[in-house]
Ligand SMILES: *[C@@H]1O[C@H](CO)[C@@H](O)[C@H](O)[C@H]1NC(C)=O
């Protein structure tokens with residue numbers, strides 16, 4: 001036996017024979033609700049918009065190398081969660097096939113979805129802005145329908161769902177986007193916050209009543225740093241911007257929503273002490289790279305989109321990403337923003353890591 005083989009055997013004796021069994025999976029499934037930050041294909045499959053740009057490249061170009069209906073160049077936060085917990089990527093609800101048991105979870109999120117029902121916006125004459133009617137209650141209805149294919153008795157359902165991670169959002173961002181794009185000021189939107197939160201909390205309560213035990217409820221991103229907002233709400237007033245170049249009033253509004261959400265989650269924890277109700281701090285997880293873009297590889301900064309129709313923030317609503325007049329950057333991982341509203345896979349990956357490894361969920365997920 002040569003020395004090489006001897007050493008190899010020594011190594012094997014030390015490691016190969018004592019391969020520890022894989023650790024038990026923390027979650028057996030992920031059940032996801034929300035909007036375009038989490039949609040893995042429902043909006044596209046819904047056919048709500050016949051020629052949606054997300055159905056074409058460059059959407060999906062980086063990771064999947066084809067459009068999947070995700071509003072990004074690659075994976076979303078929910079995909080990074082699936083990877084981290086050893087689960088397959090979640091199929092969108094509208095792609096599921098009758099007779100198949102989706103034991104590793106399903107994604108109910110729909111791009112453009114609001115927490116409040118579509119009728120609410122129709123009554124406010126904002127209905128024409130809505131991309132979809134698949135609000136949070138519609139998604140909850142889908143979940144209830146699917147549930148009967150996963151388990152039947154209360155005991156069986158409880159056993160199944162206690163090992164599922166429920167991602168309740170991000171949702172609510174569009175409830176504010178539609179009125180903002182319709183001309184409302186961030187201050188005027190504050191009246192909408194209690195209604196949006198009530199819907200998120202009542203949905204989380206229903207899920208707990210249905211058997212959910214571990215829930216992660218994300219807050220809003222620093223929307224004042226998004227290229228679409230920076231373009232649409234451009235102002236010569238220097239005081240309107242913070243030291244990172246983000247719109248103060250819009251970020252302040254996101255923080256207001258987040259603070260109220262955390263408060264509401266506190267009451268929910270008191271009502272359901274057996275459940276682990278976690279707040280996901282998307283805002284501060286994203287703020288980390290906003291404060292220090294270079295450190296996170298965003299050599300092209302965080303305020304301009306990778307894909308868009310030009311201008312200071314590479315956003316032009318008449319030439320948005322995927323449409324005539326827009327161009328895609330050569331290296332999306334050097335940008336935090338993908339298309340003016342949604343983030344790049346690189347940014348979603350950073351946020352997911354910050355949530356899973358900490359400390360941006362409260363209580364901690366691990
Ligand atoms: C939403 O529902 C209304 C009323 O049923 C319908 O007129 C509208 O086309 C729907 N919008 C979308 C985007 O599906």
Ligand SMILES: *[C@@H]1O[C@H](CO)[C@@H](O)[C@H](O)[C@H]1NC(C)=O
Pocket residue numbers: 309310311316317318319324325
């Ligand atoms: C936005 O795009 C449209 C369509 O390509 C173009 O006509 C317009 O000049 C662009 N606006 C700006 C500010 O670049």
